[in-house]
Structures are given as structure tokens and as C-alpha cells.
Amino acid sequence: xxxxxxGTCVVVEIPDDLQGPTIEExxxxxxxxxxxxxxxVLVDFTQVQYLYxxxxxxxxxxxxIFREQGATFAIVNVSxxxxxxxxxxxxxxxxxxxxxxxxxxxxxxxxxxxSNETAVAAGLRATVREEVAGSxxxxxxxxxxxxxxxxxxxxxxxxxxxxxxxxxxxAVNLIYVDEDGVAMLEDFxxxxxxxxxxxxxxxxxxxxxxRFSEIGKGSLGFFISVAEAQRLLQLKT
Numbered sequence: 528x529x530x531x532x533x534g535t536c537v538v539v540e541i542p543d544d545l546q547g548p549t550i551e552e553x554x555x556x557x558x559x560x561x562x563x564x565x566x567x568v569l570v571d572f573t574q575v576q577y578l579y580x581x582x583x584x585x586x587x588x589x590x591x592i593f594r595e596q597g598a599t600f601a602i603v604n605v606s607x608x609x610x611x612x613x614x615x616x617x618x619x620x621x622x623x624x625x626x627x628x629x630x631x632x633x634x635x636x637x638x639x640x641x642s643n644e645t646a647v648a649a650g651l652r653a654t655v656r657e658e659v660a661g662s663x664x665x666x667x668x669x670x671x672x673x674x675x676x677x678x679x680x681x682x683x684x685x686x687x688x689x690x691x692x693x694x695x696x697x698a699v700n701l702i703y704v705d706e707d708g709v710a711m712l713e714d715f716x717x718x719x720x721x722x723x724x725x726x727x728x729x730x731x732x733x734x735x736x737x738r739f740s741e742i743g744k745g746s747l748g749f750f751i752s753v754a755e756a757q758r759l760l761q762l763k764t
Contacts, residue, residue, distance in 0.1 A: 528540065528541065528542055528549070528552045528553065528556060529542070530556060535566050535567055536567040536568070536569050537560055537565050537567065537568050537569070538569045538570075538571055539553065539556055539557070539560075539568065539569070539570050539571065540571040540573065540574070541553065541570065541571060541572060541573075541574055541575050542574055543574050543575070544575055544576055544577045544578075544579070544582075545575060545577075545578055545579055545581075545582025545583075545585070545586075546579045546581070546582060549582075550579075550581050550582050550585055553570075553582075553585055554585050557585070557589040557592075561589065561592050561593060561596065564596055564598070565593075565598060566598050566599065567598065567599040567600075567601075567635075568589075568593060568598065568599070568600050568601075569601055569602075569603050569628070569631065570586070570600075570601070570602045570603070571603055571604050571628075572602055572603065572604050572605045572606070572609060573604040573606075575605075575606070575609055576606060576608055576609060577608070577609065577612065578609065578612055578613075578618075578734075579737070580703075580733075580734045580735075580737040580738050580741070581741075583616075583618065583703055583734050584671070584703060584705055584738075586602065586618075586622055587621060587622065587669055587671055587702075587703050588671060588705075590621065590622055590623075591671065591672060599623070599635070600623065601622075601623040601624070601625060601631055602622060602623065602624045602625070603625045603626075603627065603628045603630075603631050604625075604626070604627060604628055605624055605625070605626050610624075610626060615732075616702065616732045616733065616734050617700075617702050617732075618702060618703075620668075620702060621668070621669050621702055621703070650668050650669065650672070650674065650675055650678075651666065651667070651668045651669060651670045651674075651675035651678045651679060651708075652665075652666070652667040652668050652678070653665070653666050653667075653678050653679050653681070653682040653683075654682065655682050655683075655686070660693065660695075660757040660760075660761060661692065661693035661694055661695060661757075662686055662693075662694045662695070663694075663695045663697055663753060664682055664683060664686075664694060664695070664696045664697060665697045665700070666679075666696065666697065666698050666700065666701040667700035667701060667702075668700070668701070668702060669701075669702050669703045669704070670701070670703070670704040670705065670708035671703060671704070671705040671708070675708065676707055676708065676711060679708065679711055679712075680711065683711075683712075683715050686715075688718060688719045688721075688722035688723070688724035689722055689723065689724060690722070690723035690724065691723065691724065692719075692722070692723075692724040692725075693724060693725045693726075693727065693756075693757075693760055694715075694719065694724070694725070694726045694727070695727050695729050695753045695756055695757065696712065696726060696727065696728045696729060696747070697729050697730060697753050698728055698729060698730050698731040698732075698735055699729070699730035699752070701731065701732070701735055702732070702734070702735075703734055703735065703738075704735055704738055705738075706738075706742055709738055709739055709742055709743055710742075712726075712728070712747060713739075713743055713744045713746050713747065714746075715747075716728075716746030716747040716748075717744070717746040719746075720746060725748060725760060726746070726747050726748070727747065727748040727749075727750050727756040727760065728747045728748065728749050728750070729750045729751070729752055729753045729755070729756050730750075730751065730752050730753065731749070736749070748760075
């Protein structure tokens with residue numbers, strides 16, 4: 528993995544798709560740059576054609592770290608194929624992404640560059656609403672920090688299960704969830720099962736679903752949408 532400095536920017540070139548050893552090397556490189564408190568870090572995606580969930584997690588993790596340090600963290604030179612993936616899973620809502628280096632340079636020089644940077648959303652938004660079919664927990668954004676876990680716990684913690692009770696976890700707008708978030712939701716699902724109820728994860732995108740398939744324990748039911756879960760689960764009760 529090549530890394531070099533251009534002016535005030537440190538550029539990290541990804542040699543191929545973000546998976547396996549490449550992810551681990553990128554993690555090490557970005558950790559070092561964060562320790563040095565670099566002002567601007569650009570991740571060059573010229574050779575990247577596909578993103579895997581662990582790679583997405585690394586990018587979101589360091590996006591948060593660098594932003595908390597007051598630094599700029601951006602992805603540049605993104606191919607059309609990768610941009611389609613990014614748009615499909617709404618990663619542009621939480622990451623600063625530019626199709627070319629020139630686009631980044633122009634944005635960073637514009638008078639509203641700072642406002643564009645701060646407009647990038649981060650963190651988890653969790654709410655609960657009651658419907659006839661059961662409680663619906665709406666999740667949006669990313670779940671990858673202690674603050675996000677607290678927000679999730681505040682919403683799902685008070686929910687009480689009983690025989691036949693169903694809680695629908697609406698993940699349509701959930702962009703990413705880390706290992707701790709998966710564990711909390713899996714524990715929630717296990718408590719539901721133990722009490723004779725059901726916790727259903729609905730509408731999860733490919734990135735989120737992959738996280739659960741990699742490290743989950745299978746305590747949650749998976750459904751395409753809340754509507755599908757309501758229809759199928761109500762037939763069983």
C-alpha cells in the first residue's frame with residue numbers, strides 16, 4: 528500500500544479491493560496517521576472496484592476519528608462501479624467522497640467547503656413507535672461508537688417481551704453497524720426468544736446483513752421489509 532505526501536495532504540493508495548490483508552494494512556496506516564494528527568488524509572480508490580462490509584467499517588471508523596480531531600478525511604478517485612455501490616448503500620451520507628482528486632481540490636478551495644464537510648451525517652438515530660402488529664424500532668445512520676450504543680440501548684432497553692410479542696427493527700436507513708451494535712441487537716433477539724417473542728430485523732442493506740452473517744448468532748429473524756415481516760409473522764400467531 529503506497530502512502531505519500533502532497534502539500535498538506537497525506538494520500539493513501541489502495542492497491543485493490545478492500546478485503547482481507549488490504550483492510551488490515553489500511554487500518555494500520557490510518558491508525559498511524561491519526562496518531563500523528565494529520566490535517567488532511569485522502570484515500571485513493573483508483574484500484575478499488577468493490578467494498579466489503581469490513582472495509583466500509585474501517586472507513587467509517589476513521590472518518591469519525593479524523594473528524595473528531597478536526598481533520599479532513601476523504602475518499603477520492605472513485606470508479607463508477609464503486610460509486611454505484613456507495614450510492615446504493617447511502618455511504619455518501621457519512622463519508623466525504625469525490626470521484627476525482629480535482630473535485631476534492633475544488634471543493635476544499637471553495638468558500639462553502641467547510642459547511643459541506645460538516646453536513647456529512649454521522650451517528651445513530653433510533654426511535655420507537657407502536658403499531659397494531661407490534662413495536663417498530665426505526666434505525667438510521669451508523670452504529671459504530673459508544674454514543675451510538677447508548678442511543679440504541681435507550682430505545683430498545685425498555686421494551687418488554689412476552690409470548691407472541693413482536694418487535695420489528697426497521698433497518699432500511701441503517702447504513703452500517705459494528706460488532707458491538709450487532710452484539711447488542713443479537714442479545715435483544717435472544718431475550719425476545721427466551722420470553723416467547725420475536726425480534727425481526729427488516730430491510731437491512733447488504734453491508735449490514737453481511738455484518739450479521741459474519742458475527743451474528745442467529746437470534747434475529749431477517750425480512751426484506753417491515754411489511755413483509757408483519758404479514759409473515761402475523762400468519763404464524
